[in-house]
Amino acid sequence: MSLRVELVDQSNWEEIINLTVDSSQVNFIESNACSIVESHYTDGWYPLGLYSEEVLVGFAMYGCYENDAVWLDRFMIDKRYQGQGFGHSFLVYLLEYLQTQFKIKRILLSFTPENTYARMFYERHGFFNTNEVDSKGELIFMYNCSEV
Numbered sequence: 417m418s419l420r421v422e423l424v425d426q427s428n429w430e431e432i433i434n435l436t437v438d439s440s441q442v443n444f445i446e447s448n449a450c451s452i453v454e455s456h457y458t459d460g461w462y463p464l465g466l467y468s469e470e471v472l473v474g475f476a477m478y479g480c481y482e483n484d485a486v487w488l489d490r491f492m493i494d495k496r497y498q499g500q501g502f503g504h505s506f507l508v509y510l511l512e513y514l515q516t517q518f519k520i521k522r523i524l525l526s527f528t529p530e531n532t533y534a535r536m537f538y539e540r541h542g543f544f545n546t547n548e549v550d551s552k553g554e555l556i557f558m559y560n561c562s563e564v
Contacts, residue, residue, distance in 0.1 A: 419509045424463040435494040444531045448475045451490050466506050473497040485522040526554035
């Protein structure tokens with residue numbers, strides 16, 4: 417499986433905003449359209465299309481680089497491609513990608529406490545609960561990067 421990421425631009429934004437999660441996940445993540453708009457009006461956020469070969473399978477957004485940390489603020493795999501290993505493969509890819517883009521020691525993310533699947537998924541990939549909650553009431557999890 418050949419994975420790659422592409423910044424959202426005029427060539428792919430329409431296809432990216434049409435990606436959707438399963439109906440059981442809709443309340444756990446902002447829409448891709450909202451995320452793209454946010455990235456245009458808030459400095460330091462980078463929306464990405466997640467591609468396997470030439471097929472768009474998901475979306476992510478990272479940014480807010482400060483204090484040796486960066487946020488992986490959005491991460492989703494389209495419902496048509498869930499259950500095929502793309503979530504695992506792209507999370508591993510993004511962890512490495514972010515460490516090459518920034519000199520960081522930590523990667524942060526958050527999710528709603530009710531999203532038990534996200535908790536298990538991120539814990540399996542080395543994230544741990546910081547015991548902090550963000551302004552939206554989401555749990556903040558952290559990944560310690562390898563030595564940089």
